[in-house]
Amino acid sequence: MNGGMILDGKKIAAEIRMELRAEVEAIKASGQRVPKLGIVLVGNNPASETYVNNKMKACAEVGIEAVKIAYSPDIAEQTLLTQINRLNSDETIDGFIVQLPLPEHITETTILSAIDRRKDVDGLTPENVGRTVQGLPSIISATPRGIRELLARYQIPTAGKHVVVIGRSNIVGKPMAILLMQRPYLSLPSMSAASLGDATVTICHSKTQDLASICRTADIIIVAAGCPNLLTAEMVKPGATIIDVGINRVEDPNSPRGYKLVGDVDFEHVAPIAGAITPVPGGVGPMTIVSLLQNTIQAYNEHSR
Numbered sequence: 001m002n003g004g005m006i007l008d009g010k011k012i013a014a015e016i017r018m019e020l021r022a023e024v025e026a027i028k029a030s031g032q033r034v035p036k037l038g039i040v041l042v043g044n045n046p047a048s049e050t051y052v053n054n055k056m057k058a059c060a061e062v063g064i065e066a067v068k069i070a071y072s073p074d075i076a077e078q079t080l081l082t083q084i085n086r087l088n089s090d091e092t093i094d095g096f097i098v099q100l101p102l103p104e105h106i107t108e109t110t111i112l113s114a115i116d117r118r119k120d121v122d123g124l125t126p127e128n129v130g131r132t133v134q135g136l137p138s139i140i141s142a143t144p145r146g147i148r149e150l151l152a153r154y155q156i157p158t159a160g161k162h163v164v165v166i167g168r169s170n171i172v173g174k175p176m177a178i179l180l181m182q183r184p185y186l187s188l189p190s191m192s193a194a195s196l197g198d199a200t201v202t203i204c205h206s207k208t209q210d211l212a213s214i215c216r217t218a219d220i221i222i223v224a225a226g227c228p229n230l231l232t233a234e235m236v237k238p239g240a241t242i243i244d245v246g247i248n249r250v251e252d253p254n255s256p257r258g259y260k261l262v263g264d265v266d267f268e269h270v271a272p273i274a275g276a277i278t279p280v281p282g283g284v285g286p287m288t289i290v291s292l293l294q295n296t297i298q299a300y301n302e303h304s305r
């Protein structure tokens with residue numbers, strides 16, 4: 001492949017894990033307890049179980065204690081709320097997440113709103129999102145935080161650039177757009193404040209007309225739609241940076257599993273003309289997990305030490 005530099009999320013995430021490991025070791029060496037993450041899993045969705053196991057593994061790698069708190073798929077909403085409140089007041093847990101999606105009889109917003117914002121290491125409570133919008137210190141949701149970190153570590157500036165975000169979900173599209181348009185004072189300590197934020201952001205979704213023309217004007221495109229091959233080469237300005245958030249299972253008779261994972265970008269044809277591009281897998285996914293670890297250590301440092 002000519003052209004696009006590969007933004008290697010797997011490699012960068014491994015580097016960050018080493019940095020976090022050193023941080024946790026220093027905490028341990030000072031005689032304090034290590035950060036602890038709770039992961040609430042309701043039901044037995046196989047994809048969720050895989051995500052949870054990956055998060056537990058990543059915690060173990062850096063020395064963060066992680067505990068899986070599993071409930072049956074038919075748990076009553078009220079019972080789950082009681083458990084959330086227990087976690088809110090459990091002083092040994094620095095942060096916790098509720099793995100999504102939840103079973104249909106449970107209202108996601110009700111559960112997420114019940115999480116103490118100081119322990120909301122997925123950054124999904126209305127309070128954390130509102131604080132992010134207003135430029136107040138907050139916990140930023142993991143995928144946008146990871147993408148921002150990836151751009152920073154590859155020194156891809158966003159200031160003054162036109163960024164097109166495809167997708168307007170609460171967990172990816174919306175917070176991503178907010179972070180990119182912010183004045184850079186919100187930047188995390190590990191980042192070069194000068195190079196992030198200050199972008200001109202266009203948010204697109206399924207009702208957007210002529211997505212292709214909008215994308216062609218973008219310096220950076222972030223696709224989080226969940227549609228394989230949504231972003232094709234004709235939609236990309238040569239040299240643009242492409243961040244592919246999508247994770248889609250498509251049939252693959254050559255794979256022993258019968259399927260393979262692809263993103264939302266026609267990688268084969270877009271990569272040669274892009275300036276930089278994330279692969280799937282190995283791009284945004286590992287950065288999302290490492291952001292959860294960073295958020296957990298942030299919660300520990302801000303409220304538990």
Ligand code: NDP
Pocket residue numbers: 143166167168169170171172173204205206207208211224225226227230245246247248284285286288289
């Ligand atoms: P949602 O389904 O909540 O949101 C998808 C968004 O994409 C919606 O806003 C939708 O528009 C928009 N969209 C869908 N189809 C099109 C289209 N044809 N043209 C333009 N816009 C479109 O998904 P999520 O944000 O939760 O996730 C998006 C993808 O990212 C999924 O594949 C998911 O698996 C993946 N993901 C990956 C993560 C990672 O770590 N790599 C983390 C989180 C998610 P509308 O609002 O109009 O319906």
